[in-house]
Amino acid sequence: SQQGEEDPQALSIQEGENATMNCSYKTSINNLQWYRQNSGRGLVHLILIRSNEREKHSGRLRVTLDTSKKSSSLLITASRAADTASYFCATDARGGSARQLTFGSGTQLTVLP
Amino acid sequence: DSGVTQTPKHLITATGQRVTLRCSPRSGDLSVYWYQQSLDQGLQFLIQYYNGEERAKGNILERFSAQQFPDLHSELNLSSLELGDSALYFCASSGTGTGGVREKLFFGSGTQLSVL
Numbered sequence: 001s002q003q004g005e006e007d008p009q010a011l012s013i014q015e016g017e018n019a020t021m022n023c024s025y026k027t028s029i030n031n032l033q034w035y036r037q038n039s040g041r042g043l044v045h046l047i048l049i050r051s052n053e054r055e056k057h058s059g060r061l062r063v064t065l066d067t068s069k070k071s072s073s074l075l076i077t078a079s080r081a082a083d084t085a086s087y088f089c090a091t092d093a094r095g096g097s098a099r100q101l102t103f104g105s106g107t108q109l110t111v112l113p
Numbered sequence: 114d115s116g117v118t119q120t121p122k123h124l125i126t127a128t129g130q131r132v133t134l135r136c137s138p139r140s141g142d143l144s145v146y147w148y149q150q151s152l153d154q155g156l157q158f159l160i161q162y163y164n165g166e167e168r169a170k171g172n173i174l175e176r177f178s179a180q181q182f183p184d185l186h187s188e189l190n191l192s193s194l195e196l197g198d199s200a201l202y203f204c205a206s207s208g209t210g211t212g213g214v215r216e217k218l219f220f221g222s223g224t225q226l227s228v229l
Binding site for chain 2: 030031033035040041042043044045048088092100101102103104105106
């Protein structure tokens with residue numbers, strides 16, 4: 001079963017616009033991560049936000065976390081055609097050396113030139 | 114390049130057969146994870162090994178098994194293959210230390226398995 005569910009499933013925007021993707025999850029977490037996947041390739045880690053953080057920035061990425069609503073959002077500002085990819089949120093509910101990242105179903109982002 | 118190497122990139126086999134997928138983690142990473150990605154099930158966690166020992170188990174079928182060797186490479190064995198096992202299988206590794214190094218995963222490029 002999917003812990004995280006992304007919304008929307010697909011998003012199409014023009015280059016230069018901002019893209020916002022949302023993720024909802026069900027259980028308590030230690031951290032939430034966002035990954036990017038280009039078609040048929042491996043996932044690439046983008047950003048990690050811990051359960052005691054509310055907002056985090058990395059370059060053109062901004063992530064927010066609301067643990068009371070069990071939701072997170074990923075904002076990509078000034079999008080580029082190269083940002084076209086699938087974006088997944090992943091929740092990490094376990095600590096220690098045991099890791100079981102649970103991925104959502106992903107948002108397919110298309111940035112039109 | 115994530116530093117995680119998976120072989121083979123593509124594998125075509127028949128139902129009932131057995132295959133082995135191989136993964137070499139990033140240099141120094143002790144944890145290896147296996148994920149299955151399919152259109153209908155999405156990205157499913159299968160199993161995690163840490164320094165040779167199984168640490169976490171997800172939705173891994175009994176027909177599937179994995180191990181991590183002393184040199185830290187890992188193999189995922191899939192047996193009695195069915196059509197529904199066709200998927201992209203990813204290996205990932207994570208490091209040790211602080212500052213999020215342990216938590217984030219570095220993925221290989223995957224093995225595309227087609228069961229005919």
